[in-house]
Amino acid sequence: WMAYQLHQLEMDFKNITIICSILDWPWIKEAYNERKPYDQKITPLDNPKIYAVEKETLFFTLAEFPYITYLNEIYRQEIKPDKEVVIDGIKEILIQARKIFTQKHRPRYHNLTSQTFQTYLQYARNLTLIENRLTPDLYTLITVAKQISGDPFAIAVLEAAREYPFQVLESTSIEPLTLGIDKAVDSDNTPMNMKNRLSENQIEWRGINLKPEPNIKKQAQWKYNWDPYGQCSWPPEDDQIESFNTHVREQSKLLLSNDLARSEKFSSSIKDGVDMRDTLRHWHEGDIYVKEIPASRGRIEIVVFIFDIEPNPNNYPWCQTWYAEHNKESTLCFFATDYMNDMVGPGVGRATYGGCMMIYPPRPIPDIWKDPRIHIGKTLEEKLLEAAFFHSQEKHITVVTPCLPKPNWRKISRKYHKSIIHIPLKRFSNQTIEKVRRFHVLNGKQIRSFAKHFIQDL
Known part of the structure; x- marks a missing residue:
């Protein structure tokens, strides 16, 4: 058949090049020289056609990640050695994924640092070796990204790995194909079977559960169907912020105790430990000093978190007071972004705290944003702090902020005869x-039964 095809091509072309296996060449040459008659059979094969490939489906046709193929082309243009491009390409994908993640979500804080990437690469290496591979596949990269930084970053890694900047379909008139697993669909939605002859490695297709961001059309529909008379929180996030609040209270009590600590010469007991500072200060006397930390007096009832020092009211238009559903929750007052502008599911909105105040044990108080008795503060954070000073039954108020308390805050605290215990926000990880800071608002308690299918894990 191959010799017959060569004779057919001779009718139209003078010079013909055939590329075949060296093992087949003697038989092809012999059949070509013999020129024996060939019984022409009807074959389903047709003349080849050239198609473009949809940018999002390039992964199904290339032998490696599209972004690594792009790096290979860049290295070839710049005449650089590409021996390590496969390994270094994974790092480039992570950097590109971090860029996509920050542009899409615009987080104020994130943990995508070089140290996190080092942990990521070590984890990916271990999983790759367990699977007896030399380089990680896409499933491994996404699995590690999800376990380290949640669904949003895993989706960013997926988008970065399949990105191929050279592919611009708008500049060509060639009909594009949408590829899949051994399948393709043309512009008329006609399916066809495909075979990838470039793949050198055996590919195993596996699924992973990711929760992508909804499109604008769905968000508009969910926003339209929102019931303005129903609103509640997401219990796992309640447990998370209550745990954080408890930890801050313990830190505050420790700071109160340290303020009351006193030092004395060692006699018979080391009490609460050696006071290294006083011991070194009296080193010439040859005495050892120990410290005694008495039990803290009073308790911490209200904790105020201020994440944005100078909040813009346009960025945080939603000011609310939430009451506890049970005695294990705190009374919560906060200002946050508008959850209606970030719908993630039917009856599920997402917002970000600019600042919040937590009262524990919980007790009902008037809405601080409508209470006429709270009138000194002019800005959002000042109103929140004034409400804390006004409603606190204890002398000490814990304030967690990125900076030191401002003079206006201390002025308001003195008016209400309260004192501020400051804890730097940088004491906690980003x-x-x-x-x-990020929390979800549900359109009623009935939404809790399926909200987990739309809420992304960080």
Whole structure:
């Protein structure tokens, strides 16, 4: 058949090049020289056609990640060695994924640092070796990204890995194909079977559960169907912020105790430990000093978190007071972004705290944003702090902020005869802060039964 095809081509072309296996060449040459008659049979094969490929489906036709193929082309243009491009390409994908993640979600804090990437690469290496592979596949990269930084970053890694900047379909008139697993669909939605002859490695297709961002059309529909008379929180996030609040209270009590600590010469007991500062200060005397930390007096009832020092009311238009559903929750007052502008599911909105105040044990109070008795504060954070000073039954108020308390805050606290215990926000990790700041609002308790299918994990 191959010799017959060569004779057919001789009728139209003078010079013909045939590329075949060297093992087949003697038989092809012999059949070509013999020129024996060939019984022409009807074959389903047709003349080849050239198609473009949809940018999002390039992964199904290339032998490696589209972004690594792009890096290979860049290295070839710049005449650089590409021996390590497959390994270094994974790092480039992570950097590109971080860029996509920050542009899409615009987080104030994130944990996508070089140290996190080092942990990511070590974890990906271990999983790759377990699967007896030399380089990680896409499933491994996405699995590690999801377990380290949640669904949003895993989706960013997927988008970065399949990105091929050279592919611009708008500049060509060639009909594009949408590829899949051994299948393709043309512009007329006609399916056809495909075979990838470039793949050198055996590919195993596996599924992973990711929760993508909804499109604008769905968000508009969910926003339209929202019931303005129903609103509640998401219980796992309640447990998370209550746990964080408890930790801050313990830190506050420790700071109160340290303020009351006193030092004395060692006699018979080391009490609460050696006071290294006083011991070194009296080193010439040859005495050892120990410290005694008495139990803290009073308790911490109200904790105020201010994540944005100078909040813009246009960025945080939603000011609300939420009451506890049970005695394990705090009374919560906060200002946050508008959840209606970020719908993630039917009856599920997402918002970000600019600042919040938590009262524990919980007790009902008037809405602080409508209470005429709270009138000194002019800005959002000042109103929140004034409400804390006004409603606190204890002398000490814990304030967690990125900076030192401002003079106006201390002025308001003195008016209400309260004192501020300041805890720097940087004492906590960026990932913890971001998890606490972001929360979801549900359109009624009935939404809790299926909300987990739309809420992304960080």
